[in-house]
Amino acid sequence: MGDDIKNDSEDGNSPFEDIKRQFNDIFGSSAGKFSFMPMLVEGKSTAQGQGDTKEEDENAKFVEKIRAFNLKPREIKDYLDRFVIKQREAKKVLAVAICDHYNHVKQSLNDKNAKGKEYNKQNVLLLGPTGVGKTYLIKNIAKLIGVPFVKVDATKFSETGYVGSDVDDMIRDLVKSANGNANMAQYGIVFIDEIDKIATSVGLEGRDISGRGVQINLLKLMEESDVSLFSQTDVMAQIKAAMSMGNDRKHTTVNTKHILFIASGAFDKLTDIVKTRIGARSIGFNSQNSRKTDDSYEFLKQASTADFIKFGFEPEFIGRLPVRVACESLNASDLRDILTSSEGSILKQYVDDFAGYNIGLSVSDDAIWEIAQLASEEKTGARGLLTVLERLFRDFKFELPSTNVSKLEITKACVGNPESELEKILKQCT
Ligand SMILES: Nc1ncnc2c1ncn2[C@@H]1O[C@H](COP(=O)(O)OP(=O)(O)OP(=O)(O)O)[C@@H](O)[C@H]1O
Ligand SMILES: [Mg+2]
Known part of the structure; x- marks a missing residue:
């Protein structure tokens, strides 16, 4: 931004040269932050003109989109x-x-x-x-x-x-x-x-x-x-x-x-x-x-x-x-549906997180049902799923990326006791 201002006033004839100088006197180098300076010029500076054209294009496209609304x-x-x-x-x-x-x-x-x-x-x-x-x-x-x-x-x-x-x-x-x-x-x-x-x-x-x-x-x-x-x-x-x-x-x-x-x-x-x-x-x-x-x-x-x-x-x-x-409250079977059928399912995020470490995550149906039931006990709607999944995966996420494990299968037993499941996996690795 500081550079912009320098360029705008390089010709020395800028009508706001005086004002800029006064601003610099008052605010020191921080005056360079004022991107509005070119707006002072009557008839618009080059930079402002370009900005306007871009904005006008953007506006025209947007208005066209609303005009075409036909959902x-x-x-x-x-x-x-x-x-x-x-x-x-x-x-x-x-x-x-x-x-x-x-x-x-x-x-x-x-x-x-x-x-x-x-x-x-x-x-x-x-x-x-x-x-x-x-x-x-x-x-x-x-x-x-x-x-x-x-x-x-x-x-x-x-x-x-x-x-x-x-x-x-x-x-x-x-x-x-x-x-x-x-x-x-x-x-x-x-x-x-x-x-x-x-x-x-x-x-x-x-x-x-x-x-x-x-x-x-x-x-x-x-x-x-x-x-x-x-x-x-x-x-x-x-x-x-x-x-x-x-x-x-x-x-x-x-x-x-x-x-x-x-x-x-x-x-x-x-x-x-x-x-x-x-x-x-x-x-x-x-x-x-x-x-x-x-x-x-x-x-x-x-x-x-x-x-x-x-x-x-x-x-x-x-x-x-x-x-x-x-809006209705969500029961355990709704929470299960969120995990299995919503395109924005939080479970997909976990699959992606593990895939980032080349670990294939799969969760069995009865494990999903167990997670949904635990989440429903939280009485915070779908937010309960976040809590339960975070608790379930916390240690796996920390330990597994540093091992050679390439597959993580979550079962109902694992949802009940993730610590012992993780221990088992880690033992097999060594
Ligand atoms: N009915 C639902 N179907 C699918 N996912 C849901 C549903 N309800 C909530 N979620 C998931 O839970 C998250 C939190 O929900 P959301 O932010 O919409 O809650 P809210 O009703 O606005 O609650 P609050 O009153 O606390 O703001 C969402 O980002 C979404 O991932
Ligand atoms: Mg909300």
């Missing part, structure tokens, strides 16, 4: 089926919401008159326990459509942004994930995890209102607002903003109208609210026979707007998340 809900669901086990309802609902959203975006790009048309954005709220595929579903959708995607935790936001981040930061993060291309970011997907944590909770002294301000700020974003690329709490960003003041506004702000927001959370306490409203018996559940996690799905899927308001969401906020769907 059908069933195709999206079929694609998700390759990676995500179960969650049939969530896949269907998401597939429809995504198609509606991008078809609308496509219409407003293709037809200037469509811009004035009324449209309610299909922002989505995903409910369900940990590790059942909420984030995984959205990641796969963003990958399929090829739009910028960012995942943020709602817990990191504060109302003012002075402590923690302000909600606009998520849009700036989306721009980063689009390699700095603000135009592409305007058609991206923002995934907000842990949204249930910004509900206002009822305490002894009435409602705690800390989450309310964040909700209010969020709902403006979800609808439509212009977000500055430069954070107000970031001094460097403010200098940059001042420097680019003469530039086109569209280069310094992102409009959120076409950004799809998908929020997600576990909503544990919401289950009780719904239960109280409809009564446990009225949906035919016998609490002694059914596992708690399973009936929480049955209740969550019936949550109404009034339940969400009782839970601690502002009516205007929950109103901006009109598409709501609950």
